[in-house]
Structures are given as structure tokens and as C-alpha cells.
Amino acid sequence: MxxxxxxxxxxxxxxxxxxxxxxxxxxxxxxxxxxxxxxxxxxxxxxxxxxxxxxxxxxxxxxxxQGRCMPVPYAPAKDFSGRVTLRLPRSLHRALDAAANAEGVSLNQHIVNVLNYWSGYAARATATTESATAWQRYPDAGGVKQRAHLKVVSRNDYPKEEVDDVACQ
Missing domain, CATH: 3.30.160 (Double Stranded RNA Binding Domain)
Known part of the structure; x- marks a missing residue:
């Protein structure tokens, strides 16, 4: 051993x-x-x-x-305070505030809801374009434009030589 x-x-x-x-x-x-x-x-x-x-x-x-890394164990929740400070672009801050107001909740609660939704989505989503993409309506000359909103990234998305350079934790 x-x-x-x-x-x-x-x-x-x-x-x-x-x-x-x-x-x-x-x-x-x-x-x-x-x-x-x-x-x-x-x-x-x-x-x-x-x-x-x-x-x-x-x-x-x-x-x-095989020379591959084992996933590390999850850290217990008690190791985290539950407090995160973020720096956002002003346009994103404005958009999140508008969405929170439309839902009738605080900005903090809205961000928590969005993070909960997407962390659950990402945990269940496969790495296909269809399941990993949210489609939104954006007006343009041709009508509705599709725009990727969020992409789930996995280790397999990187070329092998880049992955091999990453040290196991």
C-alpha cells in the first residue's frame, strides 16, 4: 500500500x-x-x-x-458562514433588482432563489447543449434570437493535455 x-x-x-x-x-x-x-x-x-x-x-x-483524481469529499455546512459578498456589474445589479421587485421579494432572497434553482439544475443536467442552455427572447431583425444563458462545464470539456496538468487535491 x-x-x-x-x-x-x-x-x-x-x-x-x-x-x-x-x-x-x-x-x-x-x-x-x-x-x-x-x-x-x-x-x-x-x-x-x-x-x-x-x-x-x-x-x-x-x-x-489510472492517474486520475478522486472527487474530494463535500465540506460540512458548518464550515461555511452563509455570507457571501459579491461585486456585480451595475447592469446585472439593476436587472436582479428589477426581477426581485417583480417577484415581490428582497434582492437577497431573489439571488438565493436563483442560486438554488441553478445549483439544482446543474446537479441534474447532462452536459448536452439542450439541457445546459436556457433560452430567452431577444428581439432582432429576424424575430426571436436564441442565446445561451448558462452552460454546465465538466472536466471532459477541456483538452486532455490541460486536464493532466491539474493537480489532484
């Missing part, structure tokens, strides 16, 4: 276990937040959790062997 493998702790990852009916069978499902494709099933919550831990360890070993 390498020193890096000795330091790896699969229990730091966010594992959620729930009881449910899967493929017409009642069992426990364990998912790993940082690894969205991982789902393990067991007859007990402990069994499902143990299988998920094992999968995280195996994933770490496989990614390390």
Missing part, C-alpha cells in the same frame, strides 16, 4: 442510506453524493453502507491506478 492509499478515508464521503422498494424488492439503498453513479443495495442499512464504503475505496484505487 502506498502512503496516499493509507491516508484515504472512505468514511469522509457523504453516504446516504434509505429503505425503499427497488425492482419490486424492499431493501436498503446506499448512494454516495460525491459519486453520483454509485448505488449499492443490501438487506440491512449496515450492509448497504458497508458496500458503499467498499465501492468508494475500490473507485479510489481504480482512479489512482
Amino acid at each position: 502506498t502512503k496516499e492509499t493509507d491516508m484515504f478515508d472512505a468514511s469522509r464521503y457523504t453516504i446516504i442510506v434509505r429503505k425503499g422498494e427497488f425492482d419490486e424488492e424492499t431493501c436498503f439503498e446506499a448512494t454516495v453524493r460525491e459519486l453520483p453513479d454509485v448505488a449499492e443495495y443490501g438487506d440491512t442499512a449496515d450492509e448497504a453502507y458497508a458496500l458503499a464504503l467498499d465501492t468508494v475505496e475500490v473507485t479510489h484505487a481504480a482512479l489512482t491506478e
Whole structure:
């Protein structure tokens, strides 16, 4: 075992276990937040959790062997104050304020709502142009113009040589 493998702790990852009916069978499902494709099933919550831990360890070993980075565990919410200070262009500030007034909420609440919406959208969106683009109406000589509003970016969007230069955390 390498020193890096000795330091790896699969229990730091966010594992959620729930009881449910899967493929017409009642069992426990364990998912790993940082690894969205991982789902393990067991007859007990402990069994499902143990299988998920094992999968995280195996994933770490496989990614390390391939020279790829393992996603880092999410930081607990207590590590964040909930306060962010932003510098915005005046035109964006004006547009956000107008939208907040139209909704009848404070500017702060409107920005929180927008961030909540888009962070949930981005977590579920695939990296296709259709799902990662919001379309808005912009008048021009030809009628309605389509304009990309937000794009979900993934590691696969960059050329391989640029990705290889990034150090794993």
C-alpha cells in the first residue's frame, strides 16, 4: 500500500442510506453524493453502507491506478458562514433588482432563489447543449434570437493535455 492509499478515508464521503422498494424488492439503498453513479443495495442499512464504503475505496484505487483524481469529499455546512459578498456589474445589479421587485421579494432572497434553482439544475443536467442552455427572447431583425444563458462545464470539456496538468487535491 502506498502512503496516499493509507491516508484515504472512505468514511469522509457523504453516504446516504434509505429503505425503499427497488425492482419490486424492499431493501436498503446506499448512494454516495460525491459519486453520483454509485448505488449499492443490501438487506440491512449496515450492509448497504458497508458496500458503499467498499465501492468508494475500490473507485479510489481504480482512479489512482489510472492517474486520475478522486472527487474530494463535500465540506460540512458548518464550515461555511452563509455570507457571501459579491461585486456585480451595475447592469446585472439593476436587472436582479428589477426581477426581485417583480417577484415581490428582497434582492437577497431573489439571488438565493436563483442560486438554488441553478445549483439544482446543474446537479441534474447532462452536459448536452439542450439541457445546459436556457433560452430567452431577444428581439432582432429576424424575430426571436436564441442565446445561451448558462452552460454546465465538466472536466471532459477541456483538452486532455490541460486536464493532466491539474493537480489532484
